[in-house]
Amino acid sequence: MKTISRLRYFLYLSILFVGCTTGKNALQKGDYDAAVSKAVDRLKSSPQNKEALEVLPVAFDLAIKTHLRKIDEAKVSADALKWESILYRYQRINQLSDEVNACPSCLRLVPNPPKYVKEYEDSRYQAAEARYVLGERALRENNRQSAKAAYNHFVKAESLYPSLKGIKDKIEDAYWAAVLKVVVQPAIINSNTYRLSNDYFQQQITNYLATYRGNTFVRFYTEAEANKQKLRADQLVELHFDDFIVGQTYVKERVEKLRRDSVVIGEDRRGNKVYGSVTATYSIFEKQVSSSGLLNFAVVDLNTNKLLQNRKLAGTYVWVDSWASFKGDERALDKQQFALTRKREMMPPPPGNLFVEFTKPIYAQLVDNITSFYSRY
Structure with missing residues (x-):
């Protein structure tokens, strides 16, 4: 019984698979384009496939009629972008015809599949022209949001018909x-x-702003660039350090009593090893040189003189050095402890380097704030 059930299951899968690959299921669901494509693919590999032979002419006829009906409906509609829909329909008809033309056995079922080359080209021009008109209309509203809409219309018009005059x-x-x-x-x-x-x-900030790509419709300028171009700016970003401290030094000492047992401390008269405990006083020194600052980040609308953003960005950098010394038996120390006693106190980096280090986290915050703030524009 189990064997019969499995055979029925695989038979069902086989029928389902054949239906999918021949386009029959797509045809029954009304997806005529998919039905044509599947039937064509099947007939390329199996020109005598009975089901595909039945599906192709029916699906192709229904697909073409559906696209032409949609084209007629779009032409009488009031949709300003109707020509893009019409263009798509002509494009699909031409693609379906190309698929059939590339399949010799299919041409016996669908001879001379129609191509609407002139209609397609006319639709491209009409679609681009419609976008051009919408762009001009938006641009006349004379505000940034409308100008963005106009830009998108013009870019789309160019993609539809690159040779459109003045685009x-x-x-x-x-x-x-x-x-x-x-x-x-x-x-x-x-x-x-x-x-x-x-x-x-400052150079890090300038480099970032020069390569900023977070928002296509935001451009940053240095004061020198703005003055040279006699630019009428919309906003001003003000940056200044409210406070900073470089090179605050703290030295900490920690003393540990070390002891290690079962250490060879000598020999008896017979030459046998004598074991005992060894001790040492271990002093660990840690020096921290702290540098920090606070940058004020403000954005001002130059048209209204309104403060749009004002934040304090803090940054800290701590340089750390450590070394050690001991008194007593060095065998009470492990390898790491002993190595630290061989190390000598280091000089901290120059103040200028410490300044650069504490500005790194400030720079990262500044980039995040600029990216977040200007994403809304």
Whole structure:
């Protein structure tokens, strides 16, 4: 009984598989395009497949009629983007015909499959023209959001019909009307000592902003660039260090009493090893040099003079060194402890380097804040 059940199960799967590969199931579900494609694929590998031979002419006829009906409906609709739907329908008809033309056995069932090349090209132009008109209409509204919409319309128009007259200029005009222009002031620090280190921090910011790709419609400028281009900026980013401390030093000492048993401490008269305990006083020194700062990050709307963002970004860097000494028997120390006693106290990095180090976490926060804030534009 189990054998019969398995045979029925595999027979069912075989019938289902054949139905899927011949397009019969797709035809029954009304997916005529898929039915055509599956039947064509089946007939390429098996030109005498009975089910595929039955499916193809019926599915192809229904697919073409459906697309043509949808085209007629779209032409009389009020949808401003109807030509894109019409273009898609002509494209699908042509693709289906190409599939049939590439299958010799299929051509006996569907001779001379129709191609709508001129209609397809006309639809491309009409679709691009419709986008162009929508873009011009949006651009005349004279605000950033409408300019963004106009830009997207013009880009789509170019993708539909690249040779459309004047389209590249329209894309350029819409883009710059949509762009938010932001001037970033250099980070201000009231210290000549750390001027070079701050210049390095500022250069990191400048490099990031020059390669910023977080939002297509936001462009950043240095003050020098803005002045050179006589730019009318929309926003100003202000950066300045409210406070910073470089090189605060702390030294800690920890003393441990060490003892190790079963250590050879000598020999008796007979030359036998004598075991005992050894001890040592172990002193561990740790020096921490802490540097920290607080950067104020503010964004001002230059049209309304409104403060849009104001945050304090904190950064800290702690340089650590450790060494040790001992009194007593060195055999009471393990290898790591003994190695630390061979180490000598190190000099901390120069103050300028410490300044750069504590600005690294500040830079990371600044990048995150800029990315998050300008993603909304």
